[in-house]
Amino acid sequence: MKLYRFLSEDDTSAFCHKVSEALSKGWELHGDPTYAFDAANGVMRCGQAVTKEVEGDYHPDLKLGQQ
DSSP: OEEEEEEEEESSHHHHHHHHHHHHTTOEEEEEEEEEEETTTTEEEEEEEEEEEOSSOOOTTOOGGGO
16 A cells, blocks of 8 residues: 655754655655745745555554654
């Protein structure tokens, strides 16, 4: 089955670390990154979709970050 996650974070090195950690666990980049202003918090935010092929069947209780 193919899993999908959307990673987001303020525009700091924390975002790069979050994506790098996902890649090190076998997730693959999916599409282009996004960059937008978060008016509620007054900061720029980054986002990146990632996907991963895993064994098994999908269930809503699946912990995507632990895959």
